[in-house]
Amino acid sequence: MRVSCLTRDAKFGKVWWLKVVSADQGQRPQPKSREQRGSPQPLNEGRSRNMQANRRADTKPxxxxxxxxxxxxxxxxxDHRLDLDAGVRVRPDIVFTRRKxxxxxxxxxxHVCPEHGREPTRNDWYWSPKLRRNVERDRLADAALAEAGxxxxxxxxxxxxxxxVNRVRTVVEHGFDITASH
Incomplete structure (x- = not known):
């Protein structure tokens, strides 16, 4: 059932519309639950808070x-977004636009550091593929950026x-990274 109502606010001269729609129409889809997304349940509240505190940007390093x-x-x-060819979007932490x-x-x-990265022991069915996707996404981003110059x-x-800092300075000033560790 749809009901529309037009009212006029005499004080401000504004027109207001009231629209009522049935319960099955016009509603936003509900966000998926943790189970529907395939995410593991947190072991405890402390672990959950710890994982939520991980930041995408502005980390200490x-x-x-x-x-x-x-x-x-x-x-x-x-955190400057770069829109590359073929619809590839990359958001590096630091970007020197003039020097590319x-x-x-x-x-x-x-990002599975070869020195410190370790396989999670709990919920490895979730974490192993996720971390592999992160590494693969890094490689694809590197390739797309290199292809774009x-x-x-x-x-x-x-x-x-x-x-x-010395590695970044070398690349910015001379255009090549002689001490790449990835």
Whole structure:
């Protein structure tokens, strides 16, 4: 059943519409539950809060690198979306647009660091494919950026800030990364 009502607000001269629709029409779809998405149930509230606190941007290693680059006089864009050919979208952590340099600061867990990354022991049916997809997405992003003429620098979160700054400076100033660790 649909009901429409037009009322006029005398004070402000505005026209208001009231629209009532039946329960099965015009409603937003409900978000999927954890079970419907295929996500594992959290083991406890502490673990759940811990996982929710993981940030996509402005992580401590990323901010330390940005702070040091800025202190040295480098100017860049943060979390700048790059729309590449074939509809590929990439969002590096730090972007030097004029030099076409994209910098990613990767977390050891999320991007499977060969030095510190480890396979999760719980809910591995969920985490193993997810982490593999993260690594594959990184490789595809690197390839798309390289094809578009961009230099890519990937830095692990455990790397020393000064070493990371030196790697970024080398690429920005000279156009190549001689100490790539990925």
């Amino acid at each position: 990323e901010m330390a690198l940005r702070r040091e680059l800025h202190r040295l006089g480098y100017r860049y864009r943060k 340099v994209a910098v990613f600061v990767d977390g050891c867990f999320w 961009w230099q890519v620098v990937r830095i692990w979160e455990h790397e020393d800030v000064q070493d990371a």
